[in-house]
Amino acid sequence: MFDVAVIGAGVVGALTARELSRYNGSVCMLEKADDVAMGTSKANSAIVHAGFDCLPGSLMAKMNVRGNRLMEKTAQELSVPFERNGSMVLAFDDEDQKTLEGLMERGEKNGVPGMQLLTGDEARALEPALSKEVVAAILAPTGGIVCPYELTIAAAGNAMDNGVSLKTGFTVANAVYEEDGWTLVSEEGESVRARFVVNAAGLYADRIAALFGDTDYHVFPRIGEYMLLDRNQGGTVSHTIFQCPSKMGKGVLVTPTVDHNLLLGPTSENRENREDTSTSAEGLASVARLASRSVPGVNTRAVITSFAGLRACTAEHDFTIEPSAHAKGVVQLIGIESPGLSSAPAIAQEVVRLLGEMGLELKEKAEFNPYRTAIPRFRELDNDARRALIASDARFGHIICRCETVTEGEIIQALHKNPPAHDLDGVKRRTRTGMGRCNGGFCTPQAVEIIARELQIPVESVTKCGGASYMVEGKLKCEEGGNAKCAK
Secondary structure, three states: OEEEEEEOOOHHHHHHHHHHOOEOOOEEEEEOOOOOOOOHHHOOOOEEOOOOOOOOOOHHHHHHHHHHHHHHHHHHHHOOOEEOOOEEEEEOOHHHHHHHHHHHHHHHHHOOOOOEEEEHHHHHHHOOOOOOOOOEEEEEOOOEEEOHHHHHHHHHHHHHHOOOEEEEOOOEEEEEEEOOEEEEEEOOOOEEEEEEEEEOOHHHHHHHHHHOOOOOOOOEEEEEEEEEEOHHHOOOOOOEEEOOOEOOEOOOEEEEOOOOOEEEEOOOEEOOOOOOOOOOHHHHHHHHHHHHHHOOOOOHHHEEEEEEEEEEEOOOOOOEEEEOOOOOOEEEEEOOOOOHHHHHHHHHHHHHHHHHHOOOOOOEOOOOOOOOOOOOOHHHOOHHHHHHHHHHOHHHHOEEEOOOOEEHHHHHHHHHOOOOOOOHHHHHHHHOOOOOOOOOOOOHHHHHHHHHHHHOOOHHHOEOOOOOOEOOOOOOEEEEOOEEEEOO
8 A cells, every 4th residue: 555646647746756755655646648748738838937917816817826936946957958047928008018917916915025116118128039019018037938848857757756656648547545544446447545635626626526525616628729849949039928917827928937948829719629739720820829929020931830728717717725525534636727837846746745744654765865866858968978878878979869869878868768758849858859840851751760679669569648648550571581561
């Protein structure tokens, strides 16, 4: 029996498991997908919000500001790129200016440090690409950017290195309390027992809560569509550029990423299907139009991919972090939408605090190691460091992905380092293989061969993203005695 089972291995679940790994006891993460960071944590704006948008007094505001303060140390310990590039919110008319005044007031009440109200000219002095129609702006220097799935992977990996177990492909279908703990049963009939349970299931948190008798929660998906531009566009702006928020979200932004791309989006539209992440021509056209209002020179011809992500929204528009009203030893996390990424380090600490109050013994273990060494980024090393890396392992001298300068050595580490990748997209998220302008057109065949070799599986068994997403249908030719023969 585990002491704690964390349902969901998104950024909140992974950071919670990591926080729990500081203490004596056994912890298990249960994830329905084939990898961590496969829900909201895979596709969002990648922004560490300053905290001026949240309603003062809300749990969102408290967790956002605290999480923002914790993010830098968290990212440093996990060797995850994080930049405090600052956020700007633009005003185009008098009504927008009133909104900015309200945001300034909220930010001050929430404890957001260093906020400034700028004129349009002052904003353009910092960001020359801004529209001439901008009449005022808020500057929040504590805003930042981070890669959400890289943070999740690193947090889960550090948790595992500190003793946490990870079970993927485990969709919790039933929960039964027996004697001194919960038996969590998957759709396939596999079971895990735990004394305490943390429900960090994101879009499915209300359905998981219902298994424990908490049927009053309701989560609905809200989609956001994005356009990602080539890395040669990453210098268009240096700050994260927002428009004034609405009740549907924080508006379409223009922002650099930690990998030096430029990101535009998101749209904001409620959907019924919790798995529907399809994009639309109308949605992407809206992203391009609204982004161009903020930054008229944004080059949407440089788009290398588009994608969509779903947020776990509730009518209350606030986080719910509380013990179950009906089930012993269960913590419910409901409605962890934006700014969930920004808040995640603080939410993890709050969950552990609650578990302590509920009876979980929290005795720190001397051997806990908060640090995680990242997979080497060959493209970011100078020539001396590259030569040293190749001398240690010649496979770091074999470039597989030309667009992103990813080596065979990096792919191999991605397949063996906690949490290990199992498919092509898993390698992509860990190394950026195939994330360049050719979208994997050149590197995919070699990457597939490396995955098959390292996992000791047939090439035909390698998938793009698990399930039946096989990359190879079968062999067209084989070599027998030096002669090529068809061998379908």
